[in-house]
Amino acid sequence: MIIGAHSIIYSKNPEADRVFLRDALGLPNVDVGDGWLIFGLPPSEVAVHPSGKNDVHELYLMCDDVEVFVAAMGKRGFLCGPVQNQGWGLLTQVTLPGGGKLGVYQPRHVRPEPVSAGSARRRPRRKARARPRPRRGARRRG
Secondary structure: OOOOOOOOOOOOOHHHHHHHHHHHOOOOEEEOOOOOEEEOOOOOOOOOOOOOOOOOOOOEEEOOOHHHHHHHHHHOOOOEOOOEEOOOEEEEEEEOOOOOEEEEEEEOOOOOOOOOOOOOOOOOOOOOOOOOOOOOOOOOOO
16 A cells, blocks of 8 residues: 655755755665656654645654754754754754755654555455365366
8 A cells, every 4th residue: 555655845946955865964865867866765754733724734854863963954054943842842944955944853752653665554355265175086067
């Protein structure tokens, strides 16, 4: 059934943001043609929040220590916003080279076990009907 998720970051400068994901974050990637990179991500999770409208989605990356993340980005010349304690986690936003902002947080909430590719709930397989075995010595028709 579900084997993964594909997130999209829209950017005014996609080439620069791809370089950021590749070089600054060190995400593994594949070139699917003409320099168009798709990046691998660690295990992820999805949540549904109440909203007054549909078709609103957000993307956050998670880290194990947000202060270390902010310092590492600063050393590479990327600005991060102030760290905010949201209760559910410590949140910052890193400004991408294309001008957009990407939320990064250190979770403080309980996290679900990761799902390995293809192991999401599947319908139980139906057992094949066993054909009755012919009795010994019985004649076959036909």
